[in-house]
Amino acid sequence: MNRLNFIELKELSFGYTSNKTIIKRLNLKISKDEVTSIVGSNGSGKTTLGKLMMGILKPTIGGVYILDEDVSQMSLALVGSKIGYLFQNPEKHFFTNTLEEELGFILKFKDVNELSIQQQIDELIEIFELNHLRKSSPLLLSQGEKQRLAIATILINKPEYLILDEPTTGLDIERKRELLNQLNQLREEGIGMTVISHDQFIIEELSQRVIKIHRGEIIDDQRN
Numbered sequence: 001m002n003r004l005n006f007i008e009l010k011e012l013s014f015g016y017t018s019n020k021t022i023i024k025r026l027n028l029k030i031s032k033d034e035v036t037s038i039v040g041s042n043g044s045g046k047t048t049l050g051k052l053m054m055g056i057l058k059p060t061i062g063g064v065y066i067l068d069e070d071v072s073q074m075s076l077a078l079v080g081s082k083i084g085y086l087f088q089n090p091e092k093h094f095f096t097n098t099l100e101e102e103l104g105f106i107l108k109f110k111d112v113n114e115l116s117i118q119q120q121i122d123e124l125i126e127i128f129e130l131n132h133l134r135k136s137s138p139l140l141l142s143q144g145e146k147q148r149l150a151i152a153t154i155l156i157n158k159p160e161y162l163i164l165d166e167p168t169t170g171l172d173i174e175r176k177r178e179l180l181n182q183l184n185q186l187r188e189e190g191i192g193m194t195v196i197s198h199d200q201f202i203i204e205e206l207s208q209r210v211i212k213i214h215r216g217e218i219i220d221d222q223r224n
């Protein structure tokens, strides 16, 4: 099968400090037409890798390329317009007073009219069952509600690719199933995704390729 490489890592190395390398000379091509899961034990470097892919962290050696373009040459805003990134801690997404404001915030900077903004907010609030919480403070939501809101705030930006770091944290099995349905729906609409997860349910149900990392190196790469 001829797969289009959406993200490519070339000899990627990274350390938070000069005496400890966290990501070790990774080479990887990630296609948009299959869901890729990244798995591995705590501290193996998954979140670090996700942040490198987004250009939030800068490699010490090597590079990250999105559709052949060097991420280090792209602004975070430009990367963010192509890739939606879910932080492992959903609270990192929130900075307004109400859930409605949170969802509308990014659209205010785009050339989108008020009615259209409201329609998009309403649609996502409906999908993610957050209607009763419209006026609530994002920081006071339950863990599962925070997770759903964080994903909704990413989707409002209409990214073509998603990197989700532990998207099912704090979700009960019913909510996991719902999230799975929503992610599958996005797949059908052509949105690609990489999912960093410990959650066997979501890995098995969602992904076609599973990459395992250990101490910053790829130790397994399998397609279902």
Ligand SMILES: Nc1ncnc2c1ncn2[C@@H]1O[C@H](COP(=O)(O)OP(=O)(O)OP(=O)(O)O)[C@@H](O)[C@H]1O
Pocket: 016, 017, 022, 040, 041, 042, 043, 044, 045, 046, 047, 048, 049, 088
């Ligand atoms: N800001 C930081 N400064 C220094 N070291 C860090 C920092 N963030 C992470 N690390 C270290 O980098 C290593 C990889 O961390 P990372 O968060 O990428 O792991 P992970 O695979 O996502 O783990 P988890 O499954 O617990 O989320 C760990 O040893 C961690 O202590």
Ligand SMILES: [Mg+2]
Pocket: 046, 047, 048, 088, 165
């Ligand atoms: Mg992590």
